[in-house]
Amino acid sequence: MKYSYSGLITVFVFCLIWQLLSYSSFVKPNIYFPPISTVLIITVKSILSGELLFHIAITLYRAIIGLVIALFLAIPLGILMGYYKKVHDAGKIMIELLRPLPPIAMIPVGILFLGLYDQMKISIIAFGCFWPILVNTIAGVQQISQDMLDVAKVFRLSRKKILYEVVFRSALPYILAGIRVALSIALIVSVAADMLVGSDGIGFFIVDAERSFKFADMYAGLVSLAIVGHLLNYGLEYVYKKTNLYYGGMST
Amino acid sequence: MSSILLQLNDIYHDFGGTNIAVNNLQLSVNEGEIIALVGSSGCGKTTLLKIICGLITPDRGIVLYREKPVTDILPSAAFVFQDYSSSLMPWRNVWSNVQLGLENPNYAHLDQEQIVTDMLKLMHLQNEKYMMPYELSGGMKQRVAIARSLAISPDILLMDEPFGSLDEISRARLQDEVLAIHSNSQPKRTIITVTHDIDEAVYMSHRIVVLSPRTSNIVKIIDNNLDWPRDQITTRLTQRFSTLRTEIYKIMSQEVVV
Numbered sequence: 001m002k003y004s005y006s007g008l009i010t011v012f013v014f015c016l017i018w019q020l021l022s023y024s025s026f027v028k029p030n031i032y033f034p035p036i037s038t039v040l041i042i043t044v045k046s047i048l049s050g051e052l053l054f055h056i057a058i059t060l061y062r063a064i065i066g067l068v069i070a071l072f073l074a075i076p077l078g079i080l081m082g083y084y085k086k087v088h089d090a091g092k093i094m095i096e097l098l099r100p101l102p103p104i105a106m107i108p109v110g111i112l113f114l115g116l117y118d119q120m121k122i123s124i125i126a127f128g129c130f131w132p133i134l135v136n137t138i139a140g141v142q143q144i145s146q147d148m149l150d151v152a153k154v155f156r157l158s159r160k161k162i163l164y165e166v167v168f169r170s171a172l173p174y175i176l177a178g179i180r181v182a183l184s185i186a187l188i189v190s191v192a193a194d195m196l197v198g199s200d201g202i203g204f205f206i207v208d209a210e211r212s213f214k215f216a217d218m219y220a221g222l223v224s225l226a227i228v229g230h231l232l233n234y235g236l237e238y239v240y241k242k243t244n245l246y247y248g249g250m251s252t
Numbered sequence: 253m254s255s256i257l258l259q260l261n262d263i264y265h266d267f268g269g270t271n272i273a274v275n276n277l278q279l280s281v282n283e284g285e286i287i288a289l290v291g292s293s294g295c296g297k298t299t300l301l302k303i304i305c306g307l308i309t310p311d312r313g314i315v316l317y318r319e320k321p322v323t324d325i326l327p328s329a330a331f332v333f334q335d336y337s338s339s340l341m342p343w344r345n346v347w348s349n350v351q352l353g354l355e356n357p358n359y360a361h362l363d364q365e366q367i368v369t370d371m372l373k374l375m376h377l378q379n380e381k382y383m384m385p386y387e388l389s390g391g392m393k394q395r396v397a398i399a400r401s402l403a404i405s406p407d408i409l410l411m412d413e414p415f416g417s418l419d420e421i422s423r424a425r426l427q428d429e430v431l432a433i434h435s436n437s438q439p440k441r442t443i444i445t446v447t448h449d450i451d452e453a454v455y456m457s458h459r460i461v462v463l464s465p466r467t468s469n470i471v472k473i474i475d476n477n478l479d480w481p482r483d484q485i486t487t488r489l490t491q492r493f494s495t496l497r498t499e500i501y502k503i504m505s506q507e508v509v510v
Contacts, residue, residue, distance in 0.1 A: 108442055145335075145338040147333050147338040147339045148338060148339065148341075150307055150331070150333070150339075151301070151331075151333065151341075151352075153307060153325055154305060154307065154325060154329070154331045155329065155352055155353040155355075155356060155404070156325055156327065156358075157352075157355065157356065157357050158356075158357070161355070166341070169341070169343050174341075232456050238484075
C-alpha cells in the first residue's frame with residue numbers, strides 16, 4: 001500500500017478540523033477535547049518516556065500469544081473438519097452455537113476459572129481468534145479443486161503429505177484471510193480486557209487517563225492504538241499479497 | 253508389442269439417476285499403443301480415464317491391468333489433467349512440481365536429481381526450472397505437467413484433453429513432443445489420450461475410439477493406418493488423413509442429438 005498525496009491531505013484536513021474545533025466553543029466543556037497538537041506532543045512524549053510503549057507492548061503481547069494459540073488449535077481442526085465430512089458433521093452445530101458468543105462476554109467465566117491476569121486475558125483472546133480462523137480454514141479446505149486432490153492421489157502421496165502439503169497449502173489464502181480478521185479481534189479483545197480488569201495495557205492506560213482527567217493522554221492512547229493497528233494490518237497485507245501472487249493462477 | 257496391457261470389461265458408471273457417464277464399455281488396449289478416445293464434450297470421457305487409473309471405482313464392470321483387476325490407484329499409470337492451472341502446485345517451482353511424484357517412498361532409491369533434470373531437458377524446460385507456475389504460459393504449464401507424469405516412468409500415460417486450451421502452435425508442438433517421447437522410449441509407453449478434436453485424434457493415434465455423446469459407449473473403433481512418423485504438415489495433407497477425419501466426423505455428427 002502506498003500513501004497517496006490526496007490521502008495524506010485528508011488526514012491533514014482531519015487534524016486541522018480537530019484543531020479548530022477544540023479552539024472553538026462548539027464542544028463543551030473544552031477540556032474534554034484538547035487540540036490535536038497537544039495530543040500528538042503527549043503521544044510522542046509518552047512513547048519516548050517508555051510509558052506508552054510499555055502499555056502497548058503488554059497489550060500486543062497478549063493479543064499475539066492469544067492469536068498464536070488460536071492458530072495452533074484452529075488450523076489443524078479446520079483442516080480435519082474441511083477434509084473429513086464426518087468430523088465436519090460432528091462439529092458443525094457446536095461451532096455455530098459457540099461462534100456467535102462475543103469473546104468479551106466470556107470474560108466473567110474467564111475470571112472465575114483463570115483469575116484476573118494474563119492467562120485469563122490470553123485465553124479469552126484465543127477464544128475470540130479461534131472462530132474466524134477455524135471457519136476460514138474449513139472453507140479453504142472445501143474449495144480445493146478436485147484436480148489437485150486427484151493429482152495427490154494419482155501420485156500416491158502419503159496421507160500426511162496430502163494433509164500437510166496439498167490441503168494446508170491450498171487453503172492458505174483463506175487461512176490468511178481468517179488470520180487477518182482474527183488479528184483485529186485479538187486487538188479489540190485485548191484492549192477491552194485491559195479496560196475491565198488489571199492495571200496495565202493500553203486499554204488500562206486509556207481508561208486510567210480518562211478517570212484522572214488527563215484527557216490529552218486518553219487521546220494519545222487512541223492515536224497510538226490507531227498507529228499500531230495500522231502497522232499490523234500493513235504487515236499482514238504484505239504477506240497476503242505475496243501469497244496471492246503465487247495463487248493468482250489458481251482461481252479458474 | 254501386441255500383448256494386451258489393459259482390458260475394460262462391461263464398464264458401467266453413473267452419477268446417480270439418469271446421468272449415465274459410462275455405459276457397458278468394452279475395450280482392450282495393447283502394450284505400446286496410442287489410443288485416442290474422441291467424443292463430444294460431456295460424454296464421460298474424463299470419467300472413463302479416471303476409472304482406468306483407479307481414481308473412480310465403476311459401479312459395474314472391471315478393469316484388468318496385465319490381467320489383474322484394478323482395485324486401487326494404478327501405480328504404473330500417470331495422469332495429465334485437462335486443467336493445467338489447477339493441477340500444478342502453485343507454491344512449488346517447476347523443478348519441485350516435476351519432482352512431486354518421486355516423493356513417494358517407493359521411489360526413494362532413485363536418483364531424483366538426475367530424473368528431474370532429464371525430464372526438464374526432455375520437455376525443454378531447463379531454463380524455467382526455478383520459475384513458479386504463475387510465471388508460465390499455458391503451454392509451459394502443460395509441459396511441466398507432462399514432465400511430472402513422465403518422471404515416475406509410467407507404463408501407461410493417461411491424458412485428459414491435454415492440449416484443449418492451448419493455442420494452435422503450442423498444441424502442434426506438444427503433440428509432436430508426446431509422439432517423439434513415445435517413439436523414443438523403450439519399451440514403448442502406452443498412451444490413452446482423450447480429445448474432442450478429431451484432427452488431433454487422427455494425428456496422434458494407432459487406434460481411434462469414437463464415443464457416443466452424453467454417455468461413453470463405443471460407437472466405432474477405427475484402425476489408424478497413417479504412416480509413422482507423423483508430420484504436422486505432410487501427414488495432414490494425405491488422402492488417408494482426410495478420409496479418416498471425414499469418417500469420424502460423419503459418425504460423430506450423426507450421433508450428436510442437437
